[in-house]
Amino acid sequence: MRITSLWRDHGGRFSALKATTLVLVLWPGLTLAARWAMQDLGGRPITEVIHGLGDWTVRFLLITLAVTPARAVLDWPRVVLLRRMLGVTTACYAAAHLTLYCVDQKWHLLTVASEIALRFYLTIGFVAMTGLFVLAATSTDGWQKRLGRNWKKLHRVVFALAVLALFHYFLQAKSDVTAAVFAAGLYFWLMLWRLAPRRWQTKLWLLPALAVAAAVLTAGIETAWYGLATGANAQRVLLANLDVTFGPRPAVEVLLAGAAVFVLAALRRAFRRRQPTLVRAARRAA
Template sequence: MTRTAYSAPSQAAPRPQSRFWPWLDRAGRLSWLKLAIFLACLAPACELAVAYRLDALGAKPITALIHGTGEWAMRFLLASLAITPLRRVADWPKLILVRRMLGVTAMAYAIGHLVLYVVDQNFDLTKVVSEIALRIYLTIGFVGLVGLIALGATSTDAAIRNMGPNWHRLHRLAYTITVLGLVHYFLQAKIDVSAPVFWTGVFLLLMGWRIMRKFRLPERPWALLLLAIAAALLTAGLEAAWYGLASGVPAGLVLSANLDFSGPVRPAWWVLAVGLALPVTALVQSFRATPRAGKVSPRLSPRA
């Protein structure tokens, strides 16, 4: 009786359509990181939908939904910009797997933001177009949305291959689109701009890190601490300048409010808190990279 050779069955290649499931990696395996981020992307939409169903959005629920989707579009857009700094500082390469998902989510919430505005205008498209053309903050927001759609439409692997270096040039527009979104956020907030000031401070923090990277400045914990402090100070100055120009409030009063902790914590302090995550993460990484005391590298150990 002859013995037949046995070989372990090879792992089946993933089905072509499996890569389109957002919680799978490129090999078709479940990625817990992608699954967690996917659920986080869905959570705000589910929360807004449930609140609407329970009539918990106040007297103007559609207006609340418009504001909610716009705010989350801004948050997810900034989250996508935060992936590269966190990936490098934390030495966590797998974070790159969720950057595209965050960007596409920002686009989806921004589209929902516009659709809800159309609903609020009773589907009067003529009025919607005229409002976008005549009201500057709507014009700015619409231009940003068009840019987001362009980035989302070219975020596929096929588009990356076909566009070559032009893909990188196009996707650098993400910074300009973020600026447009923040300006739109400021102009529609009108009275209380604490939220747009905070998110602008986060954007300044992220762009500050990119400037450090471009000029090859040290990314050690002390340098990242200075970056966090600088972003917080710029945020405080931005808030004072906005209130001074928009409502005539003396800049000194706004700046002094940052040192008054009897009321709400000002955006600059929240930006500092977010910024401190970078030096703390870098410090933790430096400890991990340091060889343990008494442990001798095999290459340096004395020969027997």
Template sequence: MSSRTSSRISSARSTPRAARLPWRDRAGRFSPLKGVTFLAVLAPGVWIALAWAMGWYAPKPVTEAIHQNGLWAVRLILASLAVTPLRRIGNWPKLILIRRMLGVAAFVYVAIHFALYCLDQGFDLGRVASEIALRIYLTIGFVALLGLAVLAATSTDAMIRRLGRRWQTLHRAIYVITPLALIHFYLQSKIDVTEAVFMTGLFGLAFAYRLMHRLAIPLRAAPLAGAALLTGALTALVETAWYAATTGAPWQFILAANLDVETAIRPAWWVMTVGFGIALIAAVRLPQGGNPGRAARFTIRAEEGAASS
């Protein structure tokens, strides 16, 4: 068993009861970081409920609530994926404390998303099952929902103890689940996939950072800026390919419009902006190497043992 897995298991066994509250740390003390994160993940749900109650989603409140809950589910998945690279790049080890909260919140939003769809179908479960089986975008979305359910169910301390080293392998499935959620988003969006493309680019950044770490490429400003350029270019190609395939328009014109900032700033530019911002963080926080120092790495390992995804 790896030292990292052993650390998770021993930490899970020693967790005080008070620490199970989402705004407390492993010692049972109030954590400002976790408290702010808890309010942040709760706020969209409160806003959606308020908008529905006030009639702001008329004339189709259920449809709009379904859309908004699904949108926030994908956003929270991406936020959870951003935790590990940001704590490495920015040398912020305590960020690991909020990863599980973000992941579980993503599942809660997608579960509400599905429940509202069932409501929209009059809770006719036979019809719901038929629609899922016959409509490919619903099939893909339902598979993503099941995957998130498994990850959420195995995010408890008890499941970490039970699964041991298999826990980390299982939770890498998020890199399969996220593309499924994005494909569902594309197919559901149909005409305007601007936000879906932007989220695809952000996922590309998160995956690029993971790959860089895996290949031992230093997380310094220059390599990170290169990753931003490459991911931005790939984002532009994804958007071009989507609209060329769905509209039949010449891809050259779509790509030219994608790169023309005078007409509109397309998702590829925003993805590059985010990537360059992260490269700037690396330059400011880790000016000498792109990886945390020995003391910081020790702290990160301790925090990893204290928080699961």
């Protein structure tokens, strides 16, 4: 794939949307590299970068899964142009995550292999990563033609890979799974939207319902995780979602994110309804 195709649409024309997205997806990696160079990552900078790349792998995976809902909910067909770039970006961040882990192990690949085989959370992460590499490698037009109908079947594996990636995120986080719970909540929202009947997926009223349902599931998984991992009292964990003294809990953040999607969709639709009126007024003024 030619480098220039990264910022061009299918017709070969320059796409401001793709060019802007390219800059945005590179920014987290460049920021981590700059902080590392400036010794701004503490006593174990390579560990911080490894974790940071892993965090962004999960984030970009969720953003990739959000492309289809964004197209329908926001009535934004052009966002589909970004799906391949975002998917490949996810695989690239995963590759960098693994590469730096190998660097941290001083390229003792037998040690790396044994760690992956013996540590369950590394095994889960490696399986998810391998799947992401396969999907990225087969994301080209050529592979799409070769695989035909099987191409979509293969790429639906991304939903299972996301579950594995999130599980790895939880296991790696150990005692504080706040970020992992929030990511899981966003995944719940995306999956609930896909499970809704197709005729409902473009309805504005569905969005508040999804936000509430995803928030409830988020609170549930946080309660279950802390209960199983630490034996924490379920009632206390649930009530913690009502205490914002130290900031909102993941369930509340998921609810707010869902509310933001609702507001964006409502504004988008209001603007599109008003657009023909604005065009007619501009023509009359001219």
